């Protein structure tokens with residue numbers, strides 16, 4: 001039900017914040033100040049995708065995108081629990097960010113030209129390189145997405161998935177029916193009951209979603225990856241300091257992995273002679289000031305959350321149920337695309 | 345005498361004249377309100393532009409880039425966003441229009457059934473009304489969609505009705521008429537039939553007023569409206585064929601398909617609203633004093649004419665105003681379509697297009713304006729009907 005009201009609510013806040021007697025106050029002012037004053041970060045999260053963002057049975061938010069927000073909170077407050085998560089469906093996420101309901105959106109969101117340039121957002125860091133895939137029932141005996149002509153496909157509204165789907169079938173001159181749902185759960189349920197022949201979303205999410213089906217073994221994920229989905233955190237345009245803080249949170253985690261600084265050994269590494277490590281951990285120089293943070297900003301992230309590889313492994317990689325390979329998300333030194341500019 | 349003195353009195357100064365003073369004060373107030381409003385709009389616009397949020401209507405002509413599975417007009421992913429608006433609007437009007445007609449039919453039948461002298465019929469009607477109107481509509485929509493339609497078999501094992509219609513979890517597939525050459529004759533015959541029936545009814549009413557003689561109006565109307573097109577159909581060599589649905593690949597092709605989303609939404613909206621209409625009808629009939637039917641009986645009218653000529657015209661005066669509310673509710677409730685992915689205006693336009701373009705303010709205002717206009721038109725039509733039915737002093 002909140003889903004139905006949210007656009008209106010967001011519109012009201014948008015109109016109010018924009019027309020109130022404080023011209024510009026809502027957005028010129030640094031987000032960081034507001035976060036500090038509030039004492040917590042408000043992070044837009046996924047309502048429930050295994051491995052990426054999902055509350056566990058104790059109501060604790062867990063997942064790859066969740067830990068990114070915990071990393072930001074650690075950099076600011078030295079406390080990964082100072083985050084309030086606002087679960088957002090695909091279609092509500094942008095109005096929520098635009099209206100200032102959340103400080104940052106960390107919710108498997110694809111960086112696209114129109115979202116960045118046309119809607120007033122900023123994407124910086126790609127925390128996960130993904131692509132779109134299809135899931136079908138094994139008993140259909142379909143081995144390739146190119147055999148899906150005439151199929152009904154369940155898809156989520158307001159996603160790049162919905163748009164890529166249209167492109168894919170148009171390019172290959174195949175007919176299909178798109179059955180579009182406002183939430184992933186509704187779409188998945190419809191697929192499970194047989195309303196659709198196929199369910200499509202980003203590959204990473206397909207593995208997680210498959211585990212939610214009645215009989216996961218009855219379904220296969222087709223080999224084709226039909227799109228580029230660079231996923232990452234999103235902020236509003238107009239607050240460069242905040243944008244930098246979010247971006248460099250990711251880079252700090254990448255650099256720590258590169259330098260083998262982990263949650264467990266970070267205290268020892270404070271004494272490490274490597275100047276790169278010294279700068280990262282704030283032993284030498286002060287790289288936090290420009291971000292509105294202390295010298296030890298990156299130390300706090302690693303101490304509380306860990307480096308990129310650790311977060312990947314325990315949420316979606318080898319140490320998790322999903323067992324996703326690093327693939328494109330390996331460090332550049334390991335034939336992957338994850339690459340951070342140096343701290344200096 | 346007093347009349348001449350009044351006209352000779354000196355004209356009061358403009359600011360002492362209550363009419364002019366009122367006008368000036370109100371006018372000034374209006375200017376201030378407009379000024380504040382314009383200020384707010386301009387300020388909002390500037391701030392939105394500063395944040396990179398679109399404030400114009402450039403999105404209207406840009407390609408939509410997504411597909412919709414129920415379109416009454418031509419549409420593809422290359423169509424502009426404006427076409428999404430029309431597709432969504434027609435889908436809304438389709439489900440609301442059909443819902444209004446069907447819920448009226450069911451509502452009147454159930455309302456009358458509640459007053460039936462048969463104990464069983466009255467009880468069944470009461471159970472229907474109480475059962476339906478006390479369960480939230482959203483729950484009913486989800487019930488029809490997931491529990492009933494969701495558990496239907498796959499097209500390959502679809503439940504056939506005489507092998508011409510099929511019910512499956514992909515929807516209801518029914519035979520569709522195919523109009524061959526020469527079918528125009530049938531439409532022309534139908535038009536002539538309707539005009540003929542209307543003229544005949546006017547003539548029959550006039551004759552009855554003047555001479556008291558009754559004509560078999562029902563029979564002759566049927567002959568005009570159904571008989572004439574039937575004759576034309578036969579004469580033109582049966583130009584209407586039927587396209588039957590048949591299984592092909594993943595699904596059925598041919599015939600007319602009703603998607604599960606459409607069927608579930610229509611069923612839920614219709615049954616829900618019909619329960620309220622039934623209560624309105626029942627109270628309307630009960631509001632007609634008993635003396636009216638007794639008087640009709642004393643005049644020698646039989647039961648059917650008593651109902652048609654004495655009870656219902658009076659009951660309608662009580663029924664119509666709350667009935668308008670039900671029609672408006674049904675139209676607005678159709679926005680619950682998003683829960684099951686029926687592509688109505690609210691879902692595809694203020695959902696998907698808004699999300700893809702970021703033009704939140706423009707799109708939400710447009711959508712609100714549409715529901716407002718549809719509601720106003722519905723009330724206007726019903727109010728006109730009400731005015732015709734209302735008590736006229738004779």
Ligand SMILES: N[C@@H](CCC(=O)N[C@@H](CS)C(=O)NCC(=O)O)C(=O)O
Nearest residue numbers: 089090108109110159160184201205
């Ligand atoms: N990366 C795509 C798709 C992201 C997305 O929203 N995926 C869905 C499909 S599984 C999801 O996470 N849904 C969760 C929900 O809204 O409940 C985008 O940014 O548009």
